[in-house]
Amino acid sequence: MAAFGPQGWWPVGWNKPLYRPGFYGPISENEIFEICAGAILTQNTSWKNVEKALAALHAADTTSPEKINVCPAGKLGRLVRSSGYYRQKAGRLKGFCCYILRKHPEGLKKWFSAAPRQTLRGELLSLKGIGPETADSIALYAAGKAGFVIDSYTKRISQRLGFAGELSYEDWQALFEANLPPNAGTYNEYHALLVKLGKEFCKKRKPLCNGCPLGKMCNNKK
DNA sequence: GGCCAGGTCAAAG
DNA sequence: CTTTGACATGGC
Numbered sequence: 001m002a003a004f005g006p007q008g009w010w011p012v013g014w015n016k017p018l019y020r021p022g023f024y025g026p027i028s029e030n031e032i033f034e035i036c037a038g039a040i041l042t043q044n045t046s047w048k049n050v051e052k053a054l055a056a057l058h059a060a061d062t063t064s065p066e067k068i069n070v071c072p073a074g075k076l077g078r079l080v081r082s083s084g085y086y087r088q089k090a091g092r093l094k095g096f097c098c099y100i101l102r103k104h105p106e107g108l109k110k111w112f113s114a115a116p117r118q119t120l121r122g123e124l125l126s127l128k129g130i131g132p133e134t135a136d137s138i139a140l141y142a143a144g145k146a147g148f149v150i151d152s153y154t155k156r157i158s159q160r161l162g163f164a165g166e167l168s169y170e171d172w173q174a175l176f177e178a179n180l181p182p183n184a185g186t187y188n189e190y191h192a193l194l195v196k197l198g199k200e201f202c203k204k205r206k207p208l209c210n211g212c213p214l215g216k217m218c219n220n221k222k
Numbered sequence: 223g224g225c226c227a228g229g230t231c232a233a234a235g
Numbered sequence: 236c237t238t239t240g241a242c243a244t245g246g247c
Binding site: 043049128137194195 | 225226227228229230231
């Protein structure tokens with residue numbers, strides 16, 4: 001089944017031609033930025049809607065921290081409108097860009113490669129609109145730091161399998177990191193596969209795992 | 223038309 | 236510390 005094997009995450013956006021399934025090679029400064037932008041725009045929003053927003057940013061030649069930073073709020077809002085919460089997200093995106101330009105003029109690639117994971121995570125968390133999941137997504141997919149990303153699918157699937165009940169974000173993360181090989185490649189694949197599984201078999205209103213590839217492993221009851 | 227989507231923050235209780 | 240509401244579009 002196509003759900004298994006390398007997913008090649010993070011998904012594509014305006015740098016589309018440079019990505020392909022299973023590709024984990026070095027990524028460019030602009031690709032790193034695109035992943036950050038996508039991580040912010042996809043908060044509580046389907047990726048389909050984010051893709052439209054990323055395409056709009058690209059079409060308007062507004063795909064760098066510099067250009068987004070000087071883009072008027074109204075215009076930026078229009079560009080990311082399809083991703084929902086657009087006023088809020090435009091502000092968050094701009095705030096992130098402003099921070100980059102002020103505090104890290106060396107650029108994302110250098111900043112990310114020089115910063116230890118927890119330092120980077122803490123710095124990202126201090127910004128408005130970047131919470132634990134977004135910070136970990138950026139740290140893992142844009143910076144290659146080994147920290148497990150916890151999202152709603154990961155929790156839902158784990159809960160339906162009976163792995164855990166209610167845990168704090170940090171406890172969920174600790175649970176996964178204690179039970180997996182501690183490297184970015186593993187965390188990358190696991191999170192990508194969990195999201196894919198979640199989309200297909202573990203929706204909120206579809207508690208049954210009909211046709212679920214987990215098969216017998218799934219202990220989900222009627 | 224209702225429910226959902228790869229969250230986060232601020233204001234209450 | 237836990238709960239609640241606001242933020243908003245587009246797909247099915």
